[in-house]
Amino acid sequence: MSQHMTPDEFREYGRQVVDWVADYMEGVEKLPVRSQVAPGDVRAALPAHPPERGEGFGGVLADLDRIIVPGLTHWQHPGFFAYYPSNASGPAILGDLLSSGLGVQGMLWATSPACTELETVVVDWLAELLGLPDHFRTDNVGGGVIQDSASSASLLAILAALRRTGDAAEQGLTGRHTLYVSTETHSSLAKSARIAGIGADNVRVVGVDPATLGMDPERLDRMLAEDIAAGATPxxxxxxxxxxxxxxxDPVRAIGEICRRHGVWLHVDAAYAGVAAVCPELRGLNDGVAEYADSYATNPHKWLLTNFDCTVMWVADRAPLTGALAIHPEYLRNAATSSGAVVDYRDWQVSLGRRFRALKLWAVLRWYGAEGLRDHIHKGLEQAARLTAWITDDPDFELHEPQTLGLVCFRPLWAGGDEDAATMRLMEALNDSGALYLTHTRVAGRVVLRMALGGVRTEAEHVRAAWEAIRAEHARTVVGETAVVTGRSDLIT
Known part of the structure; x- marks a missing residue:
């Protein structure tokens, strides 16, 4: 007798799973945003050994409620403001379910033509929606591909750029090669430099304009000229x-002009903000991309309603990318690949295998349409504008400027003492409450709080409630610290 789940059993349990997810989405607001478990709690609640005999799926669902959910931090909670949104919308979830059900391995066009060709269509659709240049289209010299994350896109851009210098990684690097980032660039670039063989010591960090925190083009120009004169290969x-x-x-156009003059690959990491260009009035975010970007990446899995993982990467010319990654063992040779008439996405990524990621992005684009996507971005912008106004009007808080898109950075003001430590204590108290979740960063050496808007379930009332909780906790903390200094316990409530 087969132990495989039958179609009828799949229908039964599948309905239960869909109902469970729908109930979770409907009730997630009632859960504490950040997990309340201690390290090791989840592991201790699970059996030490695997089952000898198979169990019913009902036990899985029961343990999901009993063990797993308490150990989760709920990214879809309307009070989740800690990191950029990682939105899971209904259409995207169903698209992922279809992908899992089909079980397609889309490494080659031949292994499932629809997997490849749907991806070429949806990345071209998205390029059009974002106002990206025609040479990024897959029916042109460049093209797009869905990666797992912007970190992978950065690594692939480096490998393609190395290929274009003539010192391809597969032949081993000779001489010193350099990579240029700002003090604000994501850490994945430094990690990718290690993986690609450039080395962390050759990651050159360019200073930023203190007013905007954007890369300083003049400093970049000087560093490139100095490194080239010293024999390095940027x-x-x-x-x-x-x-x-x-x-x-960052000022992409000015940076691009410098890259063009020195013959250096320009990669634009628009992981968070790039999708906002679905709104025509925000296309200024792409200034300089059409003329100068050799590669560009943005994350629909952040602000564009497509659940993780879904990063779209485009290249202006696919030849350096596929040239760096293509390997043709006999067991992968086939007539379609040999014809040169198809895209084999295995040559556009590090791994050989790939899931049918395009289904969920396709589902999102068809469900929401351009209008629905713009409405979602606008909602996040409106929430950020309200929060910005409240902070600006409150004498107990200071707004970090410039405030950009759906992220609001600010710091509470204190009467004295270690202000950074006080701010961190305030943040931890708020996060421990379970009602909201914030993170922090440092700007000019000072701790500031980050509040990222744009969650799929976050409404205006959730933002207002979070702001009132922040103000109340700040007031309570100020009173508490005053009591400690003065020795008046009657002030502590």
């Missing part, structure tokens, strides 16, 4: 559109 410059720390935007 490989890639990364410009960021929406940094992780404060959503700062």
């Amino acid at each position: 490989v890639l410059v990364c410009a960021t559109v929406g940094t992780t720390s404060t959503a700062a935007v």
Whole structure:
């Protein structure tokens, strides 16, 4: 007798799973945002050994409620403001379910033509929605591909850039190669430099404009000229559109002009902010991309309603990318690949195998349409504008400027003492409450709080409630610290 789940059993349990997810989405607001478990609690609640005999699926669902959910931090909670949104919408979830059910391995066009060709269509659709240049289209010299994350996209851009320098990684690097980032660039670039063989010591960190926190083009120009004169081979410059720390935007056009003059690959990491260009009035975020970007990446799995993982990467010319990654063992040879008429996405990524990620992005684009996507971005912008106004009007808080898109950075003001430590204590108290979740960063050496808007379930009332909780906790902390200084326990409530 087969132990495989039958179609009828799948229907029965599948309905239960869909109902469970729908109930979770409906009731997630009632749960504490951040997990309340201690290290090791989840592991201790699970059996030490695997079952000898198979169990019914009902036990899995029961343990999901009993063990797993208490150990989760709930990214879809309307009070989750800690990191950039990682939105899981209904259409995307169903698209992922279809992908899992089909079980397609889309490494080659031949292994499932629809997997590849749907992806070429949806990345071209998205390029059009974002106002990206025609040469990024897959029916042109460049093309797009869905990666797992912007970190992978950065690594692939480096490998393609190395290929273009003539010192391809597969032949081993000779001489010194350099990579250029700002003090605000995501740490994945430094990690990718290690993986690619450039080395962390050859990651050159360019200073930023203190007013905007964007990369300083003049400093970049000087560093490139000095390194070239010293015999180095500059490989890639990364410009960021929406940094992780404060959503700062690098001056892509000015950086691009410098890269073009020195013959250096320009990669634009627009992981967070790039999708906002679905709104025509925000297309200024792409200034300089069409003329100068050799590669560009943005994350629909952040602000564009597509659940993780879904990063779209485009290249202006696919040849350096596929040239760096293509390997043709006999067991993968086939007539379609040999014809040169198809895209084999295995040559556009590090791994050989790939899931049918395009289904969920396709589902999102068809369900929401351009209008629905713009409405979602606008909602996040409106929430950020309200919060910005409240902070600006409150004498007990200071807004970090410039405030960009859906991220609001600010700091509470204190009467004295270690202000950074007080701010951190305030944040931890708020996070421990279970009602909201914030993170922090440092700007000019000072701790500031980050509040990222744009969650799929976050409404105006949730933002207002979070702000009132922040104000109340700040007031309580100020009173408490005054009591400690003065020795008046009657002030502590």
